[in-house]
Amino acid sequence: MLPTTSVSSRSQGNGALSPRDAARHTAGAKRYKYLRRLFHFRQMDFEFALWQMLYLFTSPQRVYRNFHYRKQTKDQWARDDPAFLVLLSIWLCVSTVGFGFVLDMGFFETIKLLLWVVFIDCVGVGLLIATLMWFISNKYLVKQQNRDYDVEWGYAFDVHLNAFYPLLVILHFIQLFFINYVIISDSVIGYFVGNTLWLIAIGYYIYVTFLGYSALPFLKNTAILLYPFALLIMLYLISLACGWNFTKMLCSFYKYRVK
Numbered sequence: 001m002l003p004t005t006s007v008s009s010r011s012q013g014n015g016a017l018s019p020r021d022a023a024r025h026t027a028g029a030k031r032y033k034y035l036r037r038l039f040h041f042r043q044m045d046f047e048f049a050l051w052q053m054l055y056l057f058t059s060p061q062r063v064y065r066n067f068h069y070r071k072q073t074k075d076q077w078a079r080d081d082p083a084f085l086v087l088l089s090i091w092l093c094v095s096t097v098g099f100g101f102v103l104d105m106g107f108f109e110t111i112k113l114l115l116w117v118v119f120i121d122c123v124g125v126g127l128l129i130a131t132l133m134w135f136i137s138n139k140y141l142v143k144q145q146n147r148d149y150d151v152e153w154g155y156a157f158d159v160h161l162n163a164f165y166p167l168l169v170i171l172h173f174i175q176l177f178f179i180n181y182v183i184i185s186d187s188v189i190g191y192f193v194g195n196t197l198w199l200i201a202i203g204y205y206i207y208v209t210f211l212g213y214s215a216l217p218f219l220k221n222t223a224i225l226l227y228p229f230a231l232l233i234m235l236y237l238i239s240l241a242c243g244w245n246f247t248k249m250l251c252s253f254y255k256y257r258v259k
């Protein structure tokens with residue numbers, strides 16, 4: 001049964017949470033519950049997480065409608081089930097091993113690349129982006145009349161994970177089938193295909209991030225999160241004109257990391 005909270009227990013005249021509910025819904029309590037479930041696979045809903053991964057490609061708005069439902073039933077925007085994070089980690093590991101194979105890396109080089117990608121590119125950069133977006137949204141995007149609301153850090157991290165998953169699939173999986181035979185060649189077709197995949201992946205990241213913050217009813221001016229599209233398209237056109245090959249740069253960077 002989903003937890004429910006009566007109006008009398010939630011409010012104290014001025015609409016604030018009672019001390020009991022405030023303690024129950026502190027960030028620390030939510031974090032403890034999330035981490036505790038991380039070690040209990042039977043408590044995770046992997047089927048629902050797979051459904052979310054599918055709809056992040058076909059209809060990402062439906063994923064964020066579920067976040068609304070969670071807020072109504074569990075009084076939090078962020079996920080309380082780490083199944084999505086677990087599946088994303090598996091995807092990341094498998095695709096990175098595939099990258100190591102395509103780049104003809106040895107066993108230990110692939111393991112080293114995997115550690116770099118998981119702990120630096122995914123976890124480290126993800127924590128940095130989530131914290132930055134959490135700060136910006138709470139500082140500049142919260143409506144004046146709704147100062148009692150704020151963006152949960154866990155929700156900011158979830159938005160990053162949602163946006164990162166399509167990017168991961170495009171750049172770390174789909175792209176693998178074209179690297180050796182098309183992309184890393186010195187032909188125009190090579191850097192056109194590679195850079196176009198980068199355009200789609202990063203564009204999707206920007207769009208899904210925008211959907212995540214625009215889904216919060218107490219935020220304003222979220223359309224500014226779409227402004228990086230202009231810079232992205234400009235960079236894409238410049239790269240084609242100059243013959244830059246982003247995928248070739250990435251492969252060289254990965255090889256440099258594992259030396």
